[in-house]
Amino acid sequence: MLLLLFQAAGQSYGIEAGCVVEVVPVPRLRPLALAPAWLAGTFTYRGTTIPVVDLPALVGGAPARPLMSTRIAVVRYQGEHLLGIMADNMTETLSCSQEELSSPGVRMDEAPFLGDLLPAATGAIQRVTVDRLLPDEVKERLFPDD
């Protein structure tokens, strides 16, 4: 499988490239009033307004930095919705096999999207499962049609 790598709060993460529609530079985002800090806002992607998750903020760190290397992965969330994932250093991909991944040992109920670890020379890369990214109450508000 191919992982799209990025960084959040100093740690490396990866999402499966199969669910990524496009990696785009960060445009001007329209903030969502009264939303949690990790919901960075919305932008118009190819004619559709889509929400953007600030992944570094979601995992408890500082928000994504306003640098050229910070990008948004437009992903297919739960099969039908488009969602933007913004993170730092989204500049590389890595090919790995399922066998190379190992369980992190600890499961955080607050972060059900964090998955298995891939050992790497620069520190382990943790897999992020896109479909589990949003808590139910946020998902219901962002995609009320379901």
Place this chain on the structure above:
Amino acid sequence: MAERCWKTVGIEGDGSCPELAALAHCRNCPEYARAGRALLEREVSEEQRDQWTRAVCEPPPEQEAETFPVVVFRVGEEWLALNAHAVLRVVEAHPPHTVPGRTGGAFLGLVNVDGELLLNWCPARLLGLESQSQARRLLVAARDSERFVFSAEEVLGLRRVPRTALQNPPATLTRAPATFTTAIFELDGRNVALLDENRLFDSANRSLE
């Protein structure tokens, strides 16, 4: 490794870097890649942000129409094309060795192409066009293990043609090439007939019977 080492010991410097022999070029070196990525560690200007906002808002650029490669050549007054996968190579023309009792009509004789004796045809006669003047190039074409050499006066070379540019040959076309022509297309103001290579090869084989 020193900063901007490619300028001092790498390809833009004296080439003394011990890694260089194995990597052949600094662009294969992780140090070079790291320096390249560092260029992205910059703040984004307001102007750039506006440009990106407009760019991601627009629908994606349309995919270019599907194209396929052809070899375009001239025989007499006619511009013809063969599917590129049927053409092996194009070589300088030289006079064929005539074969007594066989030569005449469309079959011109044997030509030596890199030590291999191949059969040479005049496509104009196969197609029933006016006889050509002077062949300057030979098109070596292939179907499986069969080889066919066709004389041409001029070869434009490899061109990519969008499938959407193909038009049906006019039904009123009474000349013989119509039966060999699968489609016509325009290329730089010329009308080019795309030939059905199988019919052309069959007709070449028949001319020997």
